[in-house]
Amino acid sequence: MSPQIPTCQLGTQLLHGDHGPGSEVVPSISVTSTFRAVPHGDPEGLGAMNPEKHVYSRYSQNVTSRVEQILSKVNQGHAITYASGLAAAFSALVHFKPKRIAISGGYMGCHGAIATYIKGRFTDTPIISLDDEFQEGDLCWFESPLNPTGESRNIQYYADKIHAVGGKLLIDSTFGPPPLQYPFKWGADCIFHSGTKYFGGHSDLLCGIIIVKTEAEREQLWHDRVYMGNMMGSLESWLLLRSLRTMHLRIPRQSANGTEIAQWLNRAIVPEGQEYDGIPGGVITKVWHSSLQKPDANGFDPAVQMEGGFNACFSILLSKIEYAEKLAHSLEYFVPATSLGGVESSAEQRLNSDPKENPLLVRLSIGIEEVTDLKDDLRRALVEISKGN
The missing domain is CATH 3.40.640.10 (Type I PLP-dependent aspartate aminotransferase-like (Major domain))
Incomplete structure (x- = not known):
């Protein structure tokens, strides 16, 4: 070299x-x-x-x-x-x-x-x-x-x-x-x-x-x-x-977007009959993301290990299989696709690629779009699937 x-x-x-x-x-x-x-x-x-x-x-x-x-x-x-x-x-x-x-x-x-x-x-x-x-x-x-x-x-x-x-x-x-x-x-x-x-x-x-x-x-x-x-x-x-050439611009933007959306969706885990920021309760039951982890018994803090920001790809658990089946195809700005890491956001019911995975799990890969538009898209789709549309 x-x-x-x-x-x-x-x-x-x-x-x-x-x-x-x-x-x-x-x-x-x-x-x-x-x-x-x-x-x-x-x-x-x-x-x-x-x-x-x-x-x-x-x-x-x-x-x-x-x-x-x-x-x-x-x-x-x-x-x-x-x-x-x-x-x-x-x-x-x-x-x-x-x-x-x-x-x-x-x-x-x-x-x-x-x-x-x-x-x-x-x-x-x-x-x-x-x-x-x-x-x-x-x-x-x-x-x-x-x-x-x-x-x-x-x-x-x-x-x-x-x-x-x-x-x-x-x-x-x-x-x-x-x-x-x-x-x-x-x-x-x-x-x-x-x-x-x-x-x-x-x-x-x-x-x-x-x-x-x-x-x-x-x-x-x-x-x-x-x-x-x-x-x-x-x-x-x-x-x-x-x-x-643009990796140092893309990844921090994806990290910031992904962290904001993961934490926003986590706050939407509320009982059925309630809602959070327009997201109906009882639809999302769990959100996994490094930023949501607490330090463990060994003192491990993901924020220290991930010194430049948290991951832009994470998963959510929905309450019904039909929600997980429909979500990726109900979104406008998230491509229903199995790969991840692109500048465009994507969503996948992970079971479609990995038969061992929980059928309720949907993986989200967050891109560089405007985060407000991604939130609006998720909110609309979650309302839509909750109504059985």
């Missing part, structure tokens, strides 16, 4: 963290799969910005290298990209080769990737709970904030627990991207993101990201990626680079 630019704020890193040779302000989309060899060139492919280092796009190409430089800086580690979040999840399992995997709840896609990884193993890889006793060789697969509810978990607690036996902690921080949360500060060994969500931010690309603490670890991941063949395409890399 190119030399580090001087220390600067997040927004400046996102805009200028990929300085390299050439005069293009916005890089061209590279469509070449192979590059003209130069004397004494080498196929390092480790994210070098020097175009003469590029040999074959399975190793590296210019836009992906620029993206990985920025991701490394803003995540305070050494980043590598993949064709999708699940491709990154599978690659992390290959990298760590865990004897056992400790995981509880979270994104069903990662559970599927773990099951697929185990299927290809010649030896059993037991799955245990985060609350079980850990052993040497375990991988603690930890998600915070948690999908789909948006609750925060204590990273430091589980990092200390797994490190005490010589294991590793991988955190899925998809719901807590920079500047909201920096998991290395709390003891994580590896950070995983579905870059499809907040890093992409525009619902138009698939991407997975792994960040590790050392360049040597990243090099191992890169060698695996070369032969697994799960690198990002050129167009997706270009779209991601474009998206990173």
